[in-house]
Amino acid sequence: MTSSIDIFAGKLLIVDDEPVNVKLLERTLAKAGYSDIASTMDPREVCDLVDTHDFDLILLDLNMPHMDGFAVLEALKARFETPPPVLVLTAQSAQEFRTQALEVGAQDYVTKPFERNELLHRVKNLLSTKLYRQGLERLNESLEEKVTERTQQLNETRLQVVRRLGRAAEYRDNETGLHIVRMSKISHLLGEAMGMDPYQCDLLLNASPMHDIGKIGIPDHILLKPGKFEPEEWEIMQQHAQMGADILEGEDSDLLTMARDIALTHHEKWDGTGYPNGLKGEEIPLVGRICAIADVFDALTSERPYKKAWSVEDALTLIRENRGTHFEPSLVDAFMSNLDAILAIRDNHQEPG
Structure with missing residues (x-):
């Protein structure tokens, strides 16, 4: 020097x-x-x-x-x-x-x-x-510039791994991967509508694709069953929420911490009748409540090997009927207020046909 x-x-x-x-x-x-x-x-x-x-x-x-x-x-x-x-x-x-x-x-x-x-x-x-x-x-x-550049590269690599983990679970469930695209974009939109700051909304966009990562641990004969589950099968199927949280446990990054919360709580219900822990109301993290409604809407309106796609009108009726039971009331209101944008996301990311 x-x-x-x-x-x-x-x-x-x-x-x-x-x-x-x-x-x-x-x-x-x-x-x-x-x-x-x-x-x-x-x-x-x-x-x-x-x-x-x-x-x-x-x-x-x-x-x-x-x-x-x-x-x-x-x-x-x-x-x-x-x-x-x-x-x-x-x-x-x-x-x-x-x-x-x-x-x-x-x-x-x-x-x-x-x-x-x-x-x-x-x-x-x-x-x-x-x-x-x-x-x-x-x-x-x-x-410092080099460290920042390297950190950005590492963050981008982490996001790529995260997205592929999410898609891995969806492929096991006979998905194309577009479900997690639609679901994550709807979740991001609802996060903004519920007042989350831009950083948290960006985390939500990138963490929500891992909501069903725990399905990796569910046996094929249950996961891919075309008919109704037997009680013992349903009990095993419900374990995917805890399995997902366990897979994502132990990482202290904001992204994977949020992903763990989502994986664990996106099947909880506002009235406490959900799983795996029967959380009620605001005991459920906001990101879990948001992903619950985004996941249900897209799952209902998407075709699966074992079911026909519901019409948008029928899916909206179910969401309205479950306001205050399955879904947080203010989230249902936000969903309906942003329906045009949600349907645009759905239209822009249709399954290949």
Whole structure:
């Protein structure tokens, strides 16, 4: 890092009310190899010059009209969160002046008349520190950008895995995968209607496809049975909710935490007669209540090998009839208020025929 820093490219500002002192400093610095040197004999201009030129080092006199060097240091500290380093260059050799200058923000202090090599070494040291710190900041910014990019890639990979997990369960149930597309988009829409924030709605869109992941653990002779389940078969079928939660357990990401809640609770009912835990009302997470109505509507209006698709009108009738029993009343109201958008989702993602 150090070898790559060109201190001679540093921007210098000389602040001194004596033209002779300014000329001497300019010649000394230029002869040493510095090329970006500015100066002012009016200390009142310093803050504006720093604001527009982003200097790397200020060489500051103390005894000046209008504002002395101490006032300039105070003004820099008040105006800038990180002002450029200041090398005080003054005829004042008393210790109290040196101490005061350092207390109000100067990084170094050289008395006039100065010894050329000492001054250049102090300038070099201050510039090296400043430019090295800038280099570290740029490196950190670059690393942060790379970490952000990598995190985005990992999140996208996670989403791809999540979607494929959801589709794996649907394929076991003779689905094309479009059920989870429709169901997740309807869930997202209802999440917005129920006042969920954009981040939570985005999680819901991506977590809801895993609502039936537990079906992976249900035997084919039960899962694919075309007729009515026997009581013991229905008991096994109901286990898919807990199985799904168990599959998704142990991951602390927001996405999979929500997916677990959905898998576990999307068959609970508002009146407490659902499964697997007989939760009632707001004991059921909002995302579970939302996915319940989205899942039922799409399942009813979709054709399966073991049933015909219901008409939209019949499905809506069932949802209305189950307002306050199976479904949260306010969710049914939100569903009906957004019916046009829900039907558009259904139309835009039809099964291939």
